[in-house]
Amino acid sequence: MRRVSFSLILFFLLTGLATAQMGSYSVLVPAEKGLPPLFLSMSDDSAAIAADEALASLASPVVLPRMAPELAVQAYRGRASLQTARLSSYSATALIRASLIDTKQYGEYEVQRSFSAPNSLAFKAVRFNGDNFVKSNVILRLLQSEVDHVQKDDPALNAISPANYKFSYKGWSEVDGRTVYVYQLKPRQKRVGLFKGRIYLDVHSGSIVRAEGAMAKSPSLFIKKILFQQDYADIGSFTFPVSIHSEAQTRLVGRAIVDIIYSNYQPTTAVVQAQAAPAL
Secondary structure (H helix, E strand, C coil), X not given: CCCCCCCCCCCCCCCCCXXXXXXXXXXXXXXXXXXXXXXXXXXXXXXXXXXXXXXXXXCXXXXXXXXXXXXXXXXXXXXXXXXXXXXXXXXXXXXXXXXXXXXXXXXXXXXXXXXXXXXXXXXXXXEEEECHHHHHHHHHHHHHHHHHHHHHCCHHHHCCCCCXXXXXXXXXXXXXXXXXXXXXXXXXXXXCCCEEEEEEEECCCCCEEXXXXXXXXXXXXXXEEEEEEEEEEEECCEEEEEEEEEEEEECCCCEEEEEEEXXXXXXXXXXXXXXXXXXX
């Protein structure tokens, strides 16, 4: 059976959640024994983004009133901006499972993910099981695509915002026991990184709970279509993705499925140093 390489590129649809930030260059991180190297993107600017002391904490009261649908969208955008300002760093475990359905090939890769504000992102290999073709041509290319996204893309161009999308309120529903507002999103442009689908926002806090749909434009000539579902959870004062399920129809190897599960988040909040009052 002839094997042809292709790049399965998954753009993480995060708005101001600081999981993929712009960087200035990338280098390879040495791999552990028996594992390939992964990628590190860094910035020459090591200064962290200072949090505005006038911003309120994201900590929620025990009981919150139910917001109007329009207010929930505003709260979501405010939370995303606040998280960008307050998130200093985090670490997490990512388990990536990739399957090529037509060729019955499978790979499972566990990595440690480390982020430092404003734009330093690193992966460290932990373990791999499965087919080396899947490892090299799906999973590592997926990680490389994220490094490229960190380096080159303007986050504002992919943000879930009125500048990029038309919003249409579709009512309320429940996701994993949480009451959510449902919004249909239609991209204003057919551009790589945007999607057509729905988002689900918590009716009490405005936190994003789920995003799902189809990519507005394929990132590669070898990929016909990408469908995805991404779920989020509130961890401390922040909101992070906890799972991503994507299905791609490729022109060379048929149907490809990728699932990513995130766990063990350890976020750090930026600390603003108070200025000393001048001596009298």
